[in-house]
Amino acid sequence: MHDSFNVPGFLGNGVAAGIKVGGRKDLSLIFSEVPARAVGVFTTNRFKAAPVVLDMQKIQKGIAQAIIINSGNANAATGKDGDEDAASMSAAAAEVLGIDDELVLVASTGIIGEKLPIEKITRSIETLVGGLSADGMPSVAEGIITTDRFIKIECRKSSIAGKEITICGIAKGAGMIEPKMATMLSFIMTDAAVDQACLDTVFKECVDRSFNAITVDGCMSTNDTVILLANGVAGNNPIDEASGGLIEFREALLSVMDSLAQSIVRDGEGSTKLIKIMIEGAKLEADAKEIAYAIANSNLVKAAFFGEDPNWGRIISAAGATRVQFSTDSLELYIEDIPLFINGAGVSGKRAAEIMKKDTIRVLVRLGMGKEAFSLYTSDLSHEYIKINSYYHS
Amino acid sequence: MHDSFNVPGFLGNGVAAGIKVGGRKDLSLIFSEVPARAVGVFTTNRFKAAPVVLDMQKIQKGIAQAIIINSGNANAATGKDGDEDAASMSAAAAEVLGIDDELVLVASTGIIGEKLPIEKITRSIETLVGGLSADGMPSVAEGIITTDRFIKIECRKSSIAGKEITICGIAKGAGMIEPKMATMLSFIMTDAAVDQACLDTVFKECVDRSFNAITVDGCMSTNDTVILLANGVAGNNPIDEASGGLIEFREALLSVMDSLAQSIVRDGEGSTKLIKIMIEGAKLEADAKEIAYAIANSNLVKAAFFGEDPNWGRIISAAGATRVQFSTDSLELYIEDIPLFINGAGVSGKRAAEIMKKDTIRVLVRLGMGKEAFSLYTSDLSHEYIKINSYYHS
Numbered sequence: 001m002h003d004s005f006n007v008p009g010f011l012g013n014g015v016a017a018g019i020k021v022g023g024r025k026d027l028s029l030i031f032s033e034v035p036a037r038a039v040g041v042f043t044t045n046r047f048k049a050a051p052v053v054l055d056m057q058k059i060q061k062g063i064a065q066a067i068i069i070n071s072g073n074a075n076a077a078t079g080k081d082g083d084e085d086a087a088s089m090s091a092a093a094a095e096v097l098g099i100d101d102e103l104v105l106v107a108s109t110g111i112i113g114e115k116l117p118i119e120k121i122t123r124s125i126e127t128l129v130g131g132l133s134a135d136g137m138p139s140v141a142e143g144i145i146t147t148d149r150f151i152k153i154e155c156r157k158s159s160i161a162g163k164e165i166t167i168c169g170i171a172k173g174a175g176m177i178e179p180k181m182a183t184m185l186s187f188i189m190t191d192a193a194v195d196q197a198c199l200d201t202v203f204k205e206c207v208d209r210s211f212n213a214i215t216v217d218g219c220m221s222t223n224d225t226v227i228l229l230a231n232g233v234a235g236n237n238p239i240d241e242a243s244g245g246l247i248e249f250r251e252a253l254l255s256v257m258d259s260l261a262q263s264i265v266r267d268g269e270g271s272t273k274l275i276k277i278m279i280e281g282a283k284l285e286a287d288a289k290e291i292a293y294a295i296a297n298s299n300l301v302k303a304a305f306f307g308e309d310p311n312w313g314r315i316i317s318a319a320g321a322t323r324v325q326f327s328t329d330s331l332e333l334y335i336e337d338i339p340l341f342i343n344g345a346g347v348s349g350k351r352a353a354e355i356m357k358k359d360t361i362r363v364l365v366r367l368g369m370g371k372e373a374f375s376l377y378t379s380d381l382s383h384e385y386i387k388i389n390s391y392y393h394s
Numbered sequence: 395m396h397d398s399f400n401v402p403g404f405l406g407n408g409v410a411a412g413i414k415v416g417g418r419k420d421l422s423l424i425f426s427e428v429p430a431r432a433v434g435v436f437t438t439n440r441f442k443a444a445p446v447v448l449d450m451q452k453i454q455k456g457i458a459q460a461i462i463i464n465s466g467n468a469n470a471a472t473g474k475d476g477d478e479d480a481a482s483m484s485a486a487a488a489e490v491l492g493i494d495d496e497l498v499l500v501a502s503t504g505i506i507g508e509k510l511p512i513e514k515i516t517r518s519i520e521t522l523v524g525g526l527s528a529d530g531m532p533s534v535a536e537g538i539i540t541t542d543r544f545i546k547i548e549c550r551k552s553s554i555a556g557k558e559i560t561i562c563g564i565a566k567g568a569g570m571i572e573p574k575m576a577t578m579l580s581f582i583m584t585d586a587a588v589d590q591a592c593l594d595t596v597f598k599e600c601v602d603r604s605f606n607a608i609t610v611d612g613c614m615s616t617n618d619t620v621i622l623l624a625n626g627v628a629g630n631n632p633i634d635e636a637s638g639g640l641i642e643f644r645e646a647l648l649s650v651m652d653s654l655a656q657s658i659v660r661d662g663e664g665s666t667k668l669i670k671i672m673i674e675g676a677k678l679e680a681d682a683k684e685i686a687y688a689i690a691n692s693n694l695v696k697a698a699f700f701g702e703d704p705n706w707g708r709i710i711s712a713a714g715a716t717r718v719q720f721s722t723d724s725l726e727l728y729i730e731d732i733p734l735f736i737n738g739a740g741v742s743g744k745r746a747a748e749i750m751k752k753d754t755i756r757v758l759v760r761l762g763m764g765k766e767a768f769s770l771y772t773s774d775l776s777h778e779y780i781k782i783n784s785y786y787h788s
Contacts, residue, residue, distance in 0.1 A: 046714035047722050077707060079739030112707030113740035217693045222711050299611045299693065299775075300783055307784025313471055313506030317616050320441035328441050345473030346507035381693075382784075386777050389694055390701025 005137040005155055007168045008191040009033045009233030012136030014143025017124035019072035019110070019117055027121060028143030029093065029128050030067040030187055035103060036231035037196055038064035039203045041211075043224035049076035050086040050116075051106040052223060058105060062196050064229060065103040067187055068093040068128075069144050071172070075108040075116040076222040085116040092122040096129045107185055107225050109172060110146055137189075141170040144185055148173055152263040158252040160245035163236035165192035167249075169256045173216075173264030184211065186226045186260055192249060193232035195240035202250050203228050210257035213376040215296045216268035217385070228253075265377045270384030273305055274360045278375040281367040287324040288374035291365065294318045295378075302381035305361070310352035312340040319365060330368030335361065399531040399549055401562045402585040403427045403627030406530030408537025411518035413466035413504070413511055421515060422537030423487065423522050424461040424581055429497060430625035431590055432458035433597045435605075437618035443470035444480040445500040446617060452499060456590050458623060459497040461581055462487040462522075463538050465566070469502040469510040470616040479510040486516045490523045501579055501619050503566060504540055531583075535564040538579055542566055546657040552646040554639035557630035559586035561643075563650045567610075567658030578605065580620045580654055586643060587626035589634035596644050597622050604651035607770040609690045610662035611779070622647075659771045664778030667699055668754045672769040675761040681718040682768035685759065688716045696775035699755070704746035706734040713759060724762030729755065 010032055017027040040059045042052050058064070068089055075082050086106050094101040108116065131139075141151040155168040171186035194202075211226055232238070239245040266274045277296050282288035295301055298318040304311035312333055320328065333341040335356070338349040355361065404426050411421040434453045436446045452458070462483055469476050480500050488495040502510065525533075535545040549562040565580035588596075605620055626632070633639045660668045671690050676682035689695055692712040698705035706727055714722065727735040729750070732743045749755065 044715075045711060046720065047710050077710065077735065077738075077740055079737070081739075112711070113735075222707075222714065299779070303780055303783035306780065309784065313468075313616075316441050316471060317439060317506065320439040320616065326440065341471065341507075343473070344471075345475075346471055381780060383777055383780050385693070386697055386700065386775060386780060389697035390703065390776075 007189045009231045011132040012140035013131040014139035025143035028140040032231040036229040040227040049223040050082035067105045069107040073110040077113045085118045154259040156252040165234040171260040188228040191234040193238040210261040268379040270382040271379035282372040283370035285372040305380035308356040332366040334364040401583045405526040406534035407525040408533040419537035422534040426625040430623040434621040443617040444476035461499045463501040467504040471507045479512045539566045548653040550646040559628040565654040582622040585628040587632040604655040662773035664776040665773035674767045676766040677764035679766040690772035699774035702750040726760040728758040
């Protein structure tokens, strides 16, 4: 039934271990039949959750075979207990899977600062492993969400020198109803054989252009994790700088990751719109990035989008408040194809009010200072965001 | 009646010129009977409103005698027209007052990007000047607000070497119901005689510790302006580095400015609480400042305060997401006197939920890295903020 979500050599399963209330799935396992090349990027927050600290260490070897993930508890800010629980979770999965503990990665998402109910996890591992199947990825995707409104799974097939390869990714986002919950997690699986250094480079480039180019509320989690496993089961000649398949592989990988990233924003807390902020004509890419984030994280801009108000003064004001050097006379602002600010003054954009009613909107700022560009996706700021994040829960 | 708001040698008035709807006051004038020493700080936004550009030029002379201020229109992003209108507003006031145009400063607040209705202003200047009085400061304060819930006026008297001096300040904040409106404006008047270089130094120090230590939504206006006029009418020996009155003067000035700054936060858009974020034990003051702003501008933290949820995970996570180097094991977090995070793990703070119900709350973060500190005031993030800023208005 879910044939399109299968990746050769990968099995998955998700079960309800009782961490979340209401019998929802909250424990997932991804298993590769053979050890896979592994690369990952993790939160740069100084307060890293215990599983993040553990994975950052293990992934240095560049090889992994399984990822065990729980939702409902972030195992973050949990001190020494947390470190032990993350290690126990890995060891228990390794034992039942019959593989080396070093090959198991761990991820958690949910409440910060509460002890992980490790017994609930360890006693569910037999069932979790017993149910592993090639069709299990949607079930894995279901077990990693907290209160996302929909599961996020994306697959692409590509032909590399005559061999078909598959890339599938799952993600959970910031669709959280209970406070103290947040985390972006994503796991990407491919059967392609890829040279390790090459995989690392391409993966990081794709992360920068997908998960690192979105913002819901500018708040960085303690648990953010993106891991890619490549098990080589497709039997292609390993993709590297010299081989012809690198461009195709990169394109397919970026497509999966970009779609997942957009899904996270669209499912962002209280989000009613997906807004693409495009900055062009910057002197440096860093300048374009600084302005893009300043606009995307401005509460005034975000609230205006929620209100469907083409309030361009807030957009240029957010750009002007950054440290980036530019001439206010050369800056141009468009919403979709409608110019709103040109030659240092506003332009009457009557159609802009109509455009603001769309559920996906592009904002273009041309700085006129150079040739560099940066784009990102953001959401609007709605009553629902406040409701979700102020609800009392302690 | 308003005797306590009088400053010797200063007159004020506010009238309704028809810029705002509903016959509300929207045009104010501050006049010193003798030319006064003038110092000012202005928005660092690249998109500076026309009156800001004009004042930055004029105030370099260090002397001014009048400030004319309108609300209801920011005269920002208005191109060449805007520059001409700001100049006309100054010239018209100078003519009726019978003083040199160079001695008149101008400020505007309100909608960005709409042409200033300059005729409404010029035709009201006779009435505005005619009504000037020593008791007029509350009327000035009324004319500069947009939709602040209350007017902001603070006065202090101090004795400098046997002479009584008075310092009064007025301010408008970000209490805005209509979108496209924002600006922090403040005008401080004193009859003290102060050496120019000394006045400039003390003023900027006080701005840094008051108006530059508050945030409502992290959005910087195109019009932010703080101007201090000191007319010397008190007849004291000019205060300078050598004289004994500097400490007293600085203390009184900071007290006026700090109270006004707190009023702005308390009257911030949708604000229900005043939150003081105190960072101690930083290696550098810049580190303390970066962390204080990161916490104060975190939507997750602000929404938690609105929900009265002692959600400490969000506070430490916001600190951890900055570029500041610190050890997560040495960081300590308190809400009022209740420890919530110590020695790398959370502490059960049962009383914290009770404390969160207060309308003024102190958050203390000790970094354990050095001796530097920084404090600022912020507000919570409420449904009202979204309502105010998403309401359609074009």
